[in-house]
Amino acid sequence: MKPERKLIAVALLGAIGGAMAVYLSLGNHGASAFAQPMPTHQVPQAKEGGVVVQLCDGVTSMEVKGLKPGQAMSHEQVLAVTSELMDEWQRRHPDKHWVTAQADTGGAATSSPAQTIGAAPGNEGMAGPGASGAAALKSQQGDTYASFGARDPLIWKAQTDAFVDEGNKIFHSVKLLGGTIGVSCDMCHPNAANTHPETYPKYQVQLQRVALLRDMIDWCIENPVKGKTLDPNDPKMRALEAYILAQRKGAALDYGKH
Amino acid sequence: MAARHKSIETKFYEDRERVLKALRNCDRRTFLKIAGATMGAVAAKGLMPPHTFQLVTIANAAVDKDFSGQGAQGDRPFTFAYISDAHLYDRTLNQRFVRSIVKAVDDVNALDPQPDFVLYGGDLAQLGTATQLELGRQILSALKAPVKMMVGEHDWFLDLGDKWQELFGHPTYSFNWKGVHVIVLQSVYEKDFWTARRMTPEERMQTVAGLDNGVQSRFEVGDQQRDWLKQDLSKVPTTTPILVFSHSPLYKYYRNWNFWTDDADEVQAILKPYDKVTVVHGHTHQMLQNQIGNISFYGMLSTAWPWPYAPEGLPPLTIQMNRADPFDQFDGCGDGQFTARADGLVDTVYNLWDRNPVTIKAGYLVSQGKTDRPPAPQFASY
Numbered sequence: 126m127k128p129e130r131k132l133i134a135v136a137l138l139g140a141i142g143g144a145m146a147v148y149l150s151l152g153n154h155g156a157s158a159f160a161q162p163m164p165t166h167q168v169p170q171a172k173e174g175g176v177v178v179q180l181c182d183g184v185t186s187m188e189v190k191g192l193k194p195g196q197a198m199s200h201e202q203v204l205a206v207t208s209e210l211m212d213e214w215q216r217r218h219p220d221k222h223w224v225t226a227q228a229d230t231g232g233a234a235t236s237s238p239a240q241t242i243g244a245a246p247g248n249e250g251m252a253g254p255g256a257s258g259a260a261a262l263k264s265q266q267g268d269t270y271a272s273f274g275a276r277d278p279l280i281w282k283a284q285t286d287a288f289v290d291e292g293n294k295i296f297h298s299v300k301l302l303g304g305t306i307g308v309s310c311d312m313c314h315p316n317a318a319n320t321h322p323e324t325y326p327k328y329q330v331q332l333q334r335v336a337l338l339r340d341m342i343d344w345c346i347e348n349p350v351k352g353k354t355l356d357p358n359d360p361k362m363r364a365l366e367a368y369i370l371a372q373r374k375g376a377a378l379d380y381g382k383h
Numbered sequence: 384m385a386a387r388h389k390s391i392e393t394k395f396y397e398d399r400e401r402v403l404k405a406l407r408n409c410d411r412r413t414f415l416k417i418a419g420a421t422m423g424a425v426a427a428k429g430l431m432p433p434h435t436f437q438l439v440t441i442a443n444a445a446v447d448k449d450f451s452g453q454g455a456q457g458d459r460p461f462t463f464a465y466i467s468d469a470h471l472y473d474r475t476l477n478q479r480f481v482r483s484i485v486k487a488v489d490d491v492n493a494l495d496p497q498p499d500f501v502l503y504g505g506d507l508a509q510l511g512t513a514t515q516l517e518l519g520r521q522i523l524s525a526l527k528a529p530v531k532m533m534v535g536e537h538d539w540f541l542d543l544g545d546k547w548q549e550l551f552g553h554p555t556y557s558f559n560w561k562g563v564h565v566i567v568l569q570s571v572y573e574k575d576f577w578t579a580r581r582m583t584p585e586e587r588m589q590t591v592a593g594l595d596n597g598v599q600s601r602f603e604v605g606d607q608q609r610d611w612l613k614q615d616l617s618k619v620p621t622t623t624p625i626l627v628f629s630h631s632p633l634y635k636y637y638r639n640w641n642f643w644t645d646d647a648d649e650v651q652a653i654l655k656p657y658d659k660v661t662v663v664h665g666h667t668h669q670m671l672q673n674q675i676g677n678i679s680f681y682g683m684l685s686t687a688w689p690w691p692y693a694p695e696g697l698p699p700l701t702i703q704m705n706r707a708d709p710f711d712q713f714d715g716c717g718d719g720q721f722t723a724r725a726d727g728l729v730d731t732v733y734n735l736w737d738r739n740p741v742t743i744k745a746g747y748l749v750s751q752g753k754t755d756r757p758p759a760p761q762f763a764s765y
Contacts, residue, residue, distance in 0.1 A: 306476055306477040306478075307472045307509065311593060312688060313691075314691070315595040315690070316595045316639070318693075318694065319706075319765060321765040331710040341709075344709075348392060349390070349712070
C-alpha cells in the first residue's frame with residue numbers, strides 16, 4: 126500500500142463536516158458582525174442517481190454510482206472510493222509531497238521542505254516580535270491543518286480580539302444589553318471581575334440546579350439589568366461569553382467551585 | 384428557568400406595575416381602596432418597605448448646609464452616621480437605587496440616640512443631572528440629623544460641579560466638632576481628558592462613570608486644594624484629632640479602576656504631623672480598611688451595589704466583606720456609623736444589609752492588626 130493511502134479517513138470527514146457546518150449556521154442569526162454563517166463546502170448534485178462524496182479540500186469529489194442516500198458503503202467500496210479521490214487530488218497537485226505520521230516519527234523525514242511554510246523572503250518582519258517564524262510553524266505530522274504561515278496567527282488573534290471586543294461593548298452598554306433601568310454588567314463587574322467563569326458548571330444554590338455561565342448571564346440580564354433573556358446562540362450571548370472568558374485568561378479551570 | 388426564579392426586585396417591579404395599572408383612571412374612592420389594600424397586603428406579609436411596593440411620601444425638610452457649630456464644645460464620645468454612593472437615576476427610570484437610599488435614610492432615622500450628624504459620602508447621582516441631584520437632595524432631606532455633604536465624580540463631571548454646588552455649596556470645607564477637626568475634601572478632580580477628544584459633557588460624564596475604560600484621568604486633590612488644606616491645618620494643634628472625608632481613598636489601591644488618588648502621598652504628608660488621623664472615604668463600595676503611618680482609613684459601603692475587590696493592591700489589614708449574593712439586591716450594600724471616642728480614635732460599624740453588622744475597633748488598625756481582629760469572612764472573593 127502506498128503511504129498516502131493512510132489519509133483515506135480524511136476524505137469522508139469532508140462530507141460530514143460540510144453537513145455539520147450547514148447545521149451550525151442555522152442557529153447563527155442576528156444583526157452582529159459575528160453572526161456570519163459558518164463556511165460550508167458545496168457538494169455537487171448527483172447526476173446519475175448515486176451519492177457524491179467530497180474530499181476535505183472542498184473541491185475534489187466523485188459520484189458513487191448505485192449508492193442510495195443513507196445507504197452505507199462496504200469496506201472494500203470505501204477503500205476504492207477514497208483511493209480514487211486521493212489519486213485525483215494528487216493528479217492535480219503533482220508538486221505536493223505527503224508525509225505520513227508514521228514516517229514523520231522516524232525523525233529523518235521531518236525536514237521535508239514542502240511542509241516548512243514560513244514568511245516569504247522580505248516579509249520576515251511581518252510576524253512581529255515574539256513570533257518564532259518558520260521553524261515553530263513547521264508541520265509535525267503532515268496534517269493539512271499545519272499548513273499556515275507566520276501571518277496566520279496574527280490574523281487569528283485579530284479575529285478573536287474583535288469577537289472579544291464585541292462582547293466588551295455589549296457588557297458596557299445598557300442599550301446593547303436591552304436594559305431598561307440604566308444598569309449594565311460593568312457597573313457591578315468591572316473588567317468582568319467576580320464573574321468567575323472558571324467555576325462553571327456548578328450547582329447554583331439560588332437556582333437549585335446546575336448552571337452554566339450563560340445561565341448566570343441570562344439571570345443578570347433579566348433581573349438587575351431588567352432586559353430580555355438571550356438565546357444561547359444569540360450573537361450577543363456568544364460575544365458576552367467570549368469577553369468574560371477572555372478576562373480570566375490564566376485562571377485555572379475549577380468547575381463546581383463555591 | 385427564568386420564569387420560576389425571580390429576584391426580590393423583579394417581584395417588586397411586577398407588584399408595582401400591577402398597582403400602578405390599577406391606579407390609572409380610578410376615582411378617589413377606588414384609589415383609597417387600592418392604597419388600603421396595598422398597605423394591608425404589606426402588613427399581612429409581615430414586610431416593611433422597601434421590600435415591596437407601597438406609596439411612600441418623602442418629607443421635604445431643608446438640608447442643613449451650614450453646620451452652625453452648636454454643641455461643638457461638647458464632649459466626646461460622639462457618633463456620626465454615613466450614607467454613601469446611591470448613584471440615583473431619575474426615579475421614573477430606576478426604582479432600585481431609590482429604594483436603597485430610602486432604606487438607608489430609614490436606618491439612620493431609626494438610630495437611638497440620633498447621630499450628631501450624617502455624612503453623605505458622594506455619588507448621589509449616577510450621571511450628574513439636575514433631576515438626579517434634586518431627587519437625592521429630596522430623599523436626604525428626610526434625615527432627622529444634620530447632613531454634611533461630600534461630592535463624588537458621578538455628581539461632578541456633567542457640568543463640572545455647577546448644579547451640585549448650587550444645591551449643596553462649596554465641596555471643600557472644615558469645621559470643629561467636640562474637639563475633633565473635621566475636613567471634607569473634593570478628591571475627584573481630574574486632568575482634562577475630554578477637550579482633546581472633543582467630548583460632549585454627557586460623553587465626559589459617561590466616561591468618568593465607567594470604572595474600567597482607561598480613558599479618564601486619575602483622581603486628584605490638586606495643588607490648590609492641598610494649599611487650602613495646609614492653610615486650614617496651620618491653626619490646628621497636632622494633638623487635635625483629625626477626621627478627613629474624601630470620596631476616593633486617599634491612598635493608592637488599584638489604579639485601573641481609579642480606586643486611587645494620584646496625589647495621595649502629598650496629602651498624607653500634610654496629615655503626618657498629627658497624632659490621630661482618620662480618613663473616611665466612599666467610591667469603593669466595599670468594606671475596606673488601611674493603616675499608613677498615623678492614618679487609619681475606612682471605606683464606606685454603597686447603598687446601590689457592591690464592588691468586587693480589585694485583583695491587586697488590597698491593603699493587607701482589610702477585613703473583607705462576604706461575597707455578595709447577586710440574587711439579593713441589598714446584599715453587600717448598606718450604611719454605617721462611626722464613634723469618635725474620648726481618646727480621639729474612631730470605631731466603625733459596617734451596617735451590612737441582610738447580614739450581621741461588622742464592628743472594626745480603632746485598635747485593630749492602630750495596632751497593625753495585633754489586637755481587636757474581627758473574624759474573617761466566610762466566603763472571600765474569588
